Amino acid sequence: MISNMQAKNNRLNYEEQLVKLKEELHQADAVLIGAGAGLSISAGFTYSGKRFEKLFGDFIQKYSISDIYAGGFYPWQSLEEYWAWWSRHIFVNRYEDAPKPVYQELLSLVQDKDYFVLTTNVDHCFQKAGFDKERLFYTQGDYGLWQCFEPCCQKTYDNEQQVRQMVEQQRGMRIPTELIPRCPVCGKPMTMNLRCDDTFVEDEGGTVRRDGMRRFR
Numbered sequence: 001m002i003s004n005m006q007a008k009n010n011r012l013n014y015e016e017q018l019v020k021l022k023e024e025l026h027q028a029d030a031v032l033i034g035a036g037a038g039l040s041i042s043a044g045f046t047y048s049g050k051r052f053e054k055l056f057g058d059f060i061q062k063y064s065i066s067d068i069y070a071g072g073f074y075p076w077q078s079l080e081e082y083w084a085w086w087s088r089h090i091f092v093n094r095y096e097d098a099p100k101p102v103y104q105e106l107l108s109l110v111q112d113k114d115y116f117v118l119t120t121n122v123d124h125c126f127q128k129a130g131f132d133k134e135r136l137f138y139t140q141g142d143y144g145l146w147q148c149f150e151p152c153c154q155k156t157y158d159n160e161q162q163v164r165q166m167v168e169q170q171r172g173m174r175i176p177t178e179l180i181p182r183c184p185v186c187g188k189p190m191t192m193n194l195r196c197d198d199t200f201v202e203d204e205g206g207t208v209r210r211d212g213m214r215r216f217r
């Protein structure tokens with residue numbers, strides 16, 4: 001247990017750090033932001049607890065899934081179930097707005113600077129808040145993009161319209177079979193554009209943005 005004195009010291013230390021950070025930010029010519037899951041959690045995109053129970057109660061009951069992150073690794077028995085989960089997962093974490101304006105506030109602090117963002121987040125919050133896409137490198141992919149499962153080519157595809165259809169038309173945690181997305185080039189099933197293994201597709205934008213980050217080295 002933390003004593004009152006220690007808690008006070010920690011708070012003072014925290015406030016001192018914030019003041020220092022503000023000064024540094026004010027003086028900096030360029031800012032490199034590194035962001036992980038904690039930033040989206042602070043914006044209200046929590047992956048467990050009440051939010052998860054409210055959004056995925058049916059999946060919890062049927063499949064005993066413990067949180068949203070774990071659901072991404074569940075061994076679904078059919079593509080209809082796989083896409084019922086993923087379309088809801090994508091919809092609530094990518095297309096709905098974050099409950100708190102954390103990303104917008106961060107942008108207001110750096111928008112007049114030469115900034116660049118390196119993030120492992122895949123929920124598109126930086127772009128939704130107005131960060132310049134050319135100043136972002138989302139190393140692990142984006143919930144809003146699909147790629148060929150194979151993959152037969154280095155292309156990614158925006159999924160918003162199809163995701164909305166899947167969310168609206170799913171019944172009993174299954175989407176209609178005709179909504180299963182397929183690669184327009186080879187006809188194989190699509191999959192998420194997330195860096196899980198060596199089949200991850202990086203389109204031209206990813207290469208350009210990685211080059212953009214080099215000036216900070």
Ligand SMILES: [Zn+2]
Nearest residue numbers: 148152183186
């Ligand atoms: Zn393909």
